Amino acid sequence: MGVRFTVLGPVEVTADGTRLDGLAPRHRAVLAYLLLHARIVLGRDRLIDAVWGPAPPETARSQIHAAVTAIRRVLRRAGAAEVLQTRDAGYVIVPQAGQLDLDEFTGALSAAEDPQRIRAALALWRGEALADVSADYVADARTRLTERRLAAFERLAELELALGRHEHLIDELSAQAAAHPLREKLACHLMRALHLAGRQPDALAVARAFRARLADDQGLDPGHAFTTLEQAILAGDTAPEPAGQGSFLPYDLPDFAGRGNELGHLTHQAGQAAIYTIDGMAGVGKTAFAVHTAHRLAARYPDGRLFVDLRAHTAGQPPLDPAAALDILLRQAGVPADRIPADLAGRCALWRSELAGRRVLVVLDNAAGAEHVRHLLPGAPGSLTLITSRRRLTDLDGARALSMDVFPAADAIALFNGIVGERAERRPLAVLDVLQLCGFLPLAVRIAAARLHHRPQWTVDYLAERLRAERRRLAELSTAERGVAAAFTLSYRQLAADRRRTFRLLGVHPGRDVDPYAAAALAGTDPYEAEEILEDLLDAHMLIQHEPGRYTFHDLLRDHARSLAEPEEASGALTRLAGHHLRTAVVAIGRLFPYSRHLLPAAPPADGPAPEDPVSALAWLDAERANLIACGVQAAADRPRHTTDLAAALYAYLDGHIHHAEALPLYDAAVRAARDPSAQAQALLNQGVMHARLGDHDRAHLHTPRALDLARLAGDRHAEARALCSLGDVAWEAGDIDRAHADYDRSLSLYREVGERRGEAIVLGNLGLVHSRRNRHDLAHQVLDQALALFHDHGIRAGEATVLGNLGLIHERQGDRVRAADHFIRALALFQDLGYRPGETAMLAHLGRLGPRR
Template identity: 85%
Template sequence: MRMESGAGSMGVRFTVLGPVEVTVDGTRLDGLAPRHRAVLAYLLLHARTVLGHDRLSDAMWGPTPPETARSQIHAAVTAIRRVLRRAGAADVLQTRDAGYVIVPEAGQLDLDEFTAALSAAEDPQRIRAALALWRGEALADVTADYAADARTRLTERRLAAFERLAELELALGRHEHLIDELIAQTAAHPLREKLTCHLMRALHLAGRQPDALAVARAFRARLADEQGLDPSRAFTALEREILAGDATRAPVRQVSFLPYDLPDFAGRDSELDHLTRGTREGMIYAIDGMAGVGKTTLAVHTAHRLAGRYPDGRLFVDLRAHTVGQRPLDPVAALEILLRQIGVAADRIPADLAGRSALWRAELAGRRVLLILDNAADAEHVRHLLPGAPGSLTLITSRRRLTDLDGARALSMDVFPAADAIAMFGGIVGERADKEPLAVLDVLQLCGFLPLAVRIAAARLHHRSQWTVEYLAGRLRGERRRLAELSTGERGVAAAFTLSYRQLAPDGQRMFRLLGVHPGRDFDPYAAAALMGTDVYEAEGLLEELFDAHMLLQHEPGRYTFHDLLRDHARALAAPDEVPGALGRLSDHYLRTAITATDRLFPYSRHLRPSAPGADGPLLEDPAAAVAWLDAERANLIASGVHAAADRPCHTTDLATTLYAYLDGHIHHAEALPLYDAAVHAARDPAAQAQALLNRGVMHARLGRHDQAHLHTPRALVLARQAGDRHAEARALCSLGDVAWDSGDVDQARAHYDRALSLYRETGERRGEAIVLGNLGLVHSRQDRHDQAHRVLHQALALFRDLGTRAGEATVLGNLGTAYEREGDHTRAADHFTRALALFRDLGYRPGEAEMLASISRLESRGRSTA
């Protein structure tokens, strides 16, 4: 950081592990009142997470904030900014649409350093360095509503770290210098059993058996007096060992460096079965998956279950590929940690990678160990750490697929199945989850069934007794605040995603951001290329990189999508200045390719659609390819048109016009309605307005909503004539004919249809001509002009068949059935209804199918009554 005044480089630092302070080169900056420090501390506890006013207010004052809460928070943020500007760190506190976020750099926040140091919890030196960061009680000068719970959580982490340090140093025979520290800690926390056990063991190893037993007796008495409990079995076993043992003998060292196994571990039965049943000596498993999916949790739980098979050691090293504020642990340092874990003296460990790797393989020869290499960046990160001989099991976790790690079995983890997510959530929340099962499912779906998100949501609810599950679901429904809600303490889904994002190359980061603004649910390489403004081959390579990094999902070859929470994260990262250009390129791609596809399918109506300039999209060389592309992209095309209505209205109206023949002819009316509603609002000139109103009317009519279908037809006719659009005028007249037919005015219907037929023939619009002929056939039949009815209906049938419009063909077959029924020829009527029914069923058009079934039933009923 640099001072705004131009002073030299300074060290800006934020501290919460003690008094809350901002310092520069060790000098404390004044200017923050107690309330300001409370807001700053909460922002720092949730660093890199956007916090809104409601969340901050809830933290400061709980459920009953003062009326001035918003202004007080604003004043605190203003004061914090003032101090940060003096420190030359103004950009650390940022304002986002959803609230505020503080983004300290590496080395600026003591809590980040503490967390990072503990990631190497098998290294005593790093744990001591982490504990040295504490300068007293956490949040020492903060009295806000949230402070007590936060202070308790941080203190628990501090104590757990010291207990792990004591365990490691006792295993290394460093008991003498631990005794004073353990005496001080047990005096401060007299009912903490693990601390007492460590003190007893240290005294025992130092030859002070009576003192060790005295500590045990004092603990037993205090526990009984204050809590009415007896010590655990582990405590009793240690006590017996001290009673029976020689005061000078060294204990048998149990080499286990596995992290804590979660007591509420839930689900993952198939993965556990795969790992525990399928393991054999010398096997390597590479467990990969997106951030927060539970890779480390699964590996650790598996290791604890299999621990008995590996008596020579259970080893663990965090390679820190995705650790806040830390570089990945290089193989040289990782090998030193592993060699020390199996008891190799420091003076025997070579300095270079090759020497350490060779020693590591030699030491493991003949041993049976279980090794977890956690949080690997890639295959090269772990290659030198693998055992060289059979006998051991290695579990590797990584956010990337380790496709080039020869000999490793891959296990790719997905999000939770619903049952596993329910089990975890209920195990944490308790009976409140049982009372609101539907709300629980809402929460889990809003969490995308991602284990980290589910655990955080459950933890937030568990610590807020006044909240209901439905209230939590309501807080998660807002896309802008969802990721902010899914954070607690120092953990957060957004923070986990950010680490994965930072590991991507610049082009991969840009692709990830731009895919986030895609308005649809999935995308192919051509759409990705349009967003990026690059060619399809480069885009496909970037998509595959994101897929390998578990930043994207792939449910079928060539099509990619996001996990819902990753989509939210990607969208939040997109820079405002890069979004319009990307969406413009995407809109152009979709429109150009849609025009190409519909021209392949409906060449006779090409003149009714916009022209398509040269495109870099798929070739679509035949109608089958065109239909396949339109079917695959239909939801995206509709979403693109709806999304563009405000900023690119011409794209919306052009796309709606382009897709009309496909959406109508292939029976996608309900899906299409949002696009045509958007087109009505987006249309700017009379011709576009007329077309949009008529297209929307057709979609409503196909769905049986005739009042909606014809509501704006008169206005559409006026607009069409005003624009001189003969085709739109013909469509409006045809629609008015439908209105007259529905009201029983057959003569008026015929007049409208005749005028429409003349206009369609004048403009050469054969599909419109076929539609009107089909309608006129019914009019002539109703007026008992049977020869004319058959003539025009067969003309319509021939036109539809020539055009390849099967929906139109089915409709006319039904109309012919109706004509024959009016003439009393029930055999021919039934034959035509049956043929129409088969076509409607093949098309999946349920209203047409229902109408034909009703017609057939009506004929059968008449036949029975006649008999």
């Protein structure tokens, strides 16, 4: 029998049927909480909060540690030490199939339209859940589990009443109704069973007793379903629902929110299609939507509303095979068990024969793929089949597809506020913060709202702070019965091994998205194989796509993927990605700025297709810019050379195309990462330029003298030229024209010596301003025209715009307002094209100062 854990009764660990001692009450409380959240990593703070609530003792952390130690000791005796694992973020218990009674209960209920399976699930209970455990979390957890037990029994009664098995139900229903006297559905089932057994007076006596008790205890009247049944019994017209005409749909959520567009579309189109597939990522609410839609459409299908869970993503359970699914569906359709063939082909034929000429609505929930449901589809028109799956079912010919996305903000707010109530309505901005941290994923929103609802001491802001901690966000989004991480894990386990590995490695990418080449670098494969895997992950809703050829994660799925990667595996992937980025960036910068090739860091040839012309080079840099910066920043600690090389390679692009604010984190990281004097000098100077472009001139020149010393120490003439130019800027801003002129002249000589034409153009532009300040306007025009030509020849449009603006200022000082305006207009057009608002604003101010042209 092996090791087994139980929570549906006393909390116990058994080995080969023998109860293992050694766990004190507090130890069992910790064990039970871990088991209720099986396969979810729980931090110590979460465990402390669960066990003691808002006022834990000072010894709480040591008590948790002692409990975990005791649990490990017991598991070692059972030969199952690996079940309890320690992770960076806390502890996780990972029971195998058949080891946890709660898993078995949940799995059995996944086929909740089969009375035998429901009875088997209920037989797992050995009394009150968590019977011998005392802790802060226990009351809520016990209530939830008891509610599931009662709901399962009510569904069992409903199914057996529909099958005419009312006689043997009466005693069970009487006992449950006595134990839960205010539960209306139990009272209704007992009334129906008694009346079907010919005991009308007894049925009415149950009705009278329930009415009186409800009025005395709660001051309420029974609901519509109760009064309708009561009137029918009084009239003597209640009979078993005709076989095959009942509803086997699960419970429709009373607080179902949103999805108005999808619901409207499907209900409008339902008569025009026989099959609808509803796909989407784990937790997006496919089943809830399908069930809600089915209830809305029920009246259109009077010959039966059938439901089966195919269990493609059910913890601890294999997918339900088509033959078993057909057995459930045929029984729901009213076929006696002795008429159902044993073989799949026979069941398929009978299923299609039974549905011919009938209008039936069938919900096939949780399908693994097209082959999983192909044998279950009705053969004739008139019926509607709704299929939910985490994969896109592209191979079902004739089916219409509805892919569900995360909630729009309004739907998420409606669901969250509907559960939480006034506390949420008073803090709309905090609610939006929580919803964004939940990624607007319906399951995450529902769990977050439920946690807040059951913790009156918490505020919405406090919940947001808890969710903001990335390492424990997924753990926060879980309850005793469900969790976002658990839902993701089930999807992950359905992937092939190479898909799982790629999914994990995509999670360690620090950027926002990937193309097939970056994915190939991460996984160490070729781009064609990588693209095939990416497309498969897209079909499985493990990735999303906002533009062709680029793939990204939902934020919570990214957290989950990152948590799965082993450190060594992640390090290797990031090293390969860094090499790919640097190699391709060097090629792209060389194509876009050929004059600066000699300044680029050494890198091997690009791995795969590289930009072949300036247009494709710019397109690649624009598409990858955020990723390049994020990866460069992340590499500063572990791969410092990559950070400094990438920052140096990208400098001309980031500066010349006005991406200074985005680039600043990369250059801050490069300063931290630089090791040798030359790299330190270049990093300090690049950082200074970014600050200067953003208007922070004090910080821009703070480290220029040190950069000059480092450049000379390293013998780096290019860095020395840049440092001298920066010192000239300092002198210029201080009004020391002579010093500025001298520094610029020395810088110009060095730039010409190393053949750096962009730097030469920049210094010529600065010297033009110096000559103009000294009223040497002819000389100023001469050097500015040289600078303009250099910038133009090398495609540096930001430089062109700056020089044109300076030429306009000189013409204005000389009194030539017409030529000044022409230069300002040309500069304005360039700044507008570049999207550089400061330059655009300056040119508009100059033009406004000149007044209208004549």
